[in-house]
Amino acid sequence: xxxxxxxxxxxxxxxxxxxxxxxxxxxxxxxxxxxxxxxxxxxxxxxxxxxxxxxxxxxxxxxxxxxxxxxxxxxxxxxxxxxxxxxxxxxxxxxxxxxxxxxxxxxxxxxxxxxxxxxxxxxxxxxxxxxxxxxxxxxxxxxxxxxxxxxxxxxxxxxxxxxxxxxxxxxxxxxxxxxxxxxxxxxxxxxxxxxxxxxxxxxxxxxxxxxxxxxxxxxxxxxxxxxxxxxxxxxxxxxxxxxxxxxxxxxxxxxxxxxxxxxx
Amino acid sequence: xxxxxxxxxxxxxxxxxxxxxxxxxxxxxxxxxxxxxxxxxxxxxxxxxxxxxxxxxxxxxxxxxxxxxxxxxxxxxxxxxxxxxxxxxxxxxxxxxxxxxxxxxxxxxxxxxxxxxxxxxxxxxxxxxxxxxxxxxxxxxxxxxxxxxxxxxxxxxxxxxxxxxxxxxxxxxxxxxxxxxxxxxxxxxxxxxxxxxxxxxxxxxxxxxxxxxxxxxxxxxx
Numbered sequence: 018x019x020x021x022x023x024x025x026x027x028x029x030x031x032x033x034x035x036x037x038x039x040x041x042x043x044x045x046x047x048x049x050x051x052x053x054x055x056x057x058x059x060x061x062x063x064x065x066x067x068x069x070x071x072x073x074x075x076x077x078x079x080x081x082x083x084x085x086x087x088x089x090x091x092x093x094x095x096x097x098x099x100x101x102x103x104x105x106x107x108x109x110x111x112x113x114x115x116x117x118x119x120x121x122x123x124x125x126x127x128x129x130x131x132x133x134x135x136x137x138x139x140x141x142x143x144x145x146x147x148x149x150x151x152x153x154x155x156x157x158x159x160x161x162x163x164x165x166x167x168x169x170x171x172x173x174x175x176x177x178x179x180x181x182x183x184x185x186x187x188x189x190x191x192x193x194x195x196x197x198x199x200x201x202x203x204x205x206x207x208x209x210x211x212x213x214x215x216x217x218x219x220x221x222x223x224x225x226x227x228x229x230x231x232x233x234x235x236x237x238x239x240x241x242x243x244x245x246x247x248x249x250x251x252x253x254x255x256x257x258x259x260x261x262x263x264x265x266x267x268x269x270x271x272x273x274x275x276x277x278x279x280x281x
Numbered sequence: 282x283x284x285x286x287x288x289x290x291x292x293x294x295x296x297x298x299x300x301x302x303x304x305x306x307x308x309x310x311x312x313x314x315x316x317x318x319x320x321x322x323x324x325x326x327x328x329x330x331x332x333x334x335x336x337x338x339x340x341x342x343x344x345x346x347x348x349x350x351x352x353x354x355x356x357x358x359x360x361x362x363x364x365x366x367x368x369x370x371x372x373x374x375x376x377x378x379x380x381x382x383x384x385x386x387x388x389x390x391x392x393x394x395x396x397x398x399x400x401x402x403x404x405x406x407x408x409x410x411x412x413x414x415x416x417x418x419x420x421x422x423x424x425x426x427x428x429x430x431x432x433x434x435x436x437x438x439x440x441x442x443x444x445x446x447x448x449x450x451x452x453x454x455x456x457x458x459x460x461x462x463x464x465x466x467x468x469x470x471x472x473x474x475x476x477x478x479x480x481x482x483x484x485x486x487x488x489x490x491x492x493x494x495x496x497x498x499x500x501x502x503x
Contacts, residue, residue: 065402089405096406102399106421115417119408163407 020167020199024061024071024081028054031224039216041076041167044193044200046214046231048207048238053220055203056099059169062201063096064089075167095165097173101152103144109155110140117162125162125196133188134158135181149176154185161192168193168200174209186213207235284453285478288462295370295458296438299377303385303434304427306378311386315393330387332380341447344376348448368450373458376444385434392426393419425497432493436486 020039025032033054039045047055060066062073064086073081080087089096103112113131117123131137134154139147147155153176160168170189174182190213193200204210210217210231217231219238227234314326332340347354348366358366366372400422404414420427442460449456451465459478466475 063406065405089402090408090410093408094406096403098399098403100399102403104400104403104418104422106424115409116407119413159407165406165408169406 019076020062020201021072021074022058022062024068024073026054026057026061026068028052028057031222033220033224033226035218035226037218037226037228039199039201039218041199042197043215044190044202044213046210046217047201047203047220048210048217048235049205049220050222051205053222055205055220056171058220059096059171059201059203062167063094063169064092065096093164093166095160095163095168097153097156097160097168097170099171099173099175101149101156103147103152103155103159105143105145108141108143109136109147112144112155112159113140113162116159120162120164123162124164127162130158130161135184150178150181153177154181157185157189161198165198168198170200170202172204172206173202174204174206182209189213207239211235284457285459285462285474287454288457288459289481291370291454291456292439292458292460295373295377295441296435298374299381299438300385300431300435302374302378303381304431307382307385307389307430310382311389312393314386314390330383333383337380337441337443338447340380341376341444344372344379344444344448348372367448368452368456370449370455373445373449373456376448377438377441380441380444381434381437384437385430388426388430388433389423392423396422425500428493428496432489436489439486440482 019041021037022039023036025034027033029052035058047058049055057066061068061081064080067081067086070083071081072079075092078087079085080092103109104115107115113127117125117127128137131140134157136151136154136158139151139155144152144155153173157170157173174185177185186209189200189202192198202210202213214231217227217229217234219227219234221227310325310329314322314329345367346352348358349355350359350365355365355367358364364371366375396419400418401414404418409417440460441458442464445456445458445461446464449458449461451457451461457465459482463475463478463482466472466478
């Protein structure tokens with residue numbers, strides 16, 4: 018029982034072929050630099066777009082094969098977009114209620130979920146009046162309330178501050194474990210992936226893919242080509258190339274900020 | 282009841298029915314025009330926009346021919362109902378629908394283009410059915426386009442003249458609308474009655490447009 022992907026598609030100049038199986042439990046990550054096709058892959062899994070050829074199946078149910086595609090509604094796939102995509106004409110409460118009303122047997126306590134994700138005070142506000150970070154938190158709760166069979170998250174924490182990121186990461190982990198909801202989490206932040214994901218699918222610019230245990234893959238990746246941006250003691254941005262050991266060492270020093278977002 | 286009052290009620294009835302029918306059929310046309318990538322789209326766009334540039338008498342002339350029992354649509358209608366569409370309220374209604382079509386389709390099309398796909402994709406991934414998307418997302422998010430379309434369709438039908446003259450003639454209670462009534466008064470040199478109708482049409486049209494633009498402006502601020 019898993020998400021089986023065996024597809025080919027065109028991403029910029031490269032033809033990318035992916036053949037892998039993601040487990041239908043826990044949180045799997047998709048990691049890679051910008052423009053490598055992470056979002057495109059998520060859209061194929063959700064059924065919002067179709068690849069050129071191949072097959073996608075989930076728990077032995079075929080979602081895509083040439084000339085036949087199951088709709089996103091029938092796939093029951095939740096999707097947290099990079100740009101939140103709340104319904105701007107509704108307030109937060111109505112956004113959430115509309116999502117929950119689509120499930121035949123709602124099992125989640127809306128108020129408890131709002132509390133956990135820190136959006137209780139936003140319920141009566143119009144969706145388009147929220148900050149980007151608030152919108153993303155609401156979008157995550159909205160997707161959870163629709164009770165999908167698989168939740169896809171496309172860089173959902175990009176607009177959040179450090180503290181909020183930690184809270185959300187913790188809540189996502191707990192929710193996935195408690196409700197046995199498999200998640201696929203796309204990010205180009207090694208830090209987020211490391212904290213959140215059990216397994217990792219790594220996409221490279223040249224079309225190569227790797228799949229394995231996330232910590233191991235990330236270590237290997239950073240060792241090979243760690244390129245991190247740091248600030249020196251004059252708060253000037255400098256670029257360092259580090260080994261994995263150096264990288265871990267610097268990350269533990271609180272006076273030195275290191276962003277592990279790989280810069281192109 | 283005076284002929285002018287009868288013409289007023291007939292005009293309002295025609296405008297109301299035309300608007301209601303157009304609000305049912307136009308969203309489908311506008312959606313296709315907004316979303317289709319077909320090569321035929323520009324042709325159908327041109328077809329819908331034709332009444333904007335065509336002299337109403339040209340449209341009226343071809344409708345008159347189509348309604349006549351000498352041609353297929355007219356024959357078909359006559360065998361079905363035993364009456365002719367020419368010089369009848371039914372014929373007038375069909376003419377009005379075609380003539381006012383672009384005034385309703387175009388604001389809706391613009392609204393659907395602006396709506397984009399983002400929220401609709403979000404709705405898909407939340408499991409909303411097609412009907413739920415229409416009810417909860419598309420109509421509320423394009424509400425201003427629907428309001429504008431309804432007012433434009435209604436106001437435009439109120440002022441219809443050329444098409445009515447060609448296919449409806451001037452039968453009080455059946456096809457004599459206000460614009461025709463006005464024309465008749467002017468021909469008979471009854472300027473006072475002509476003034477009443479002309480000023481009435483002018484003011485009501487202005488008020489309608491003023492109200493709708495005020496409402497839209499207020500919505501913009503929210």
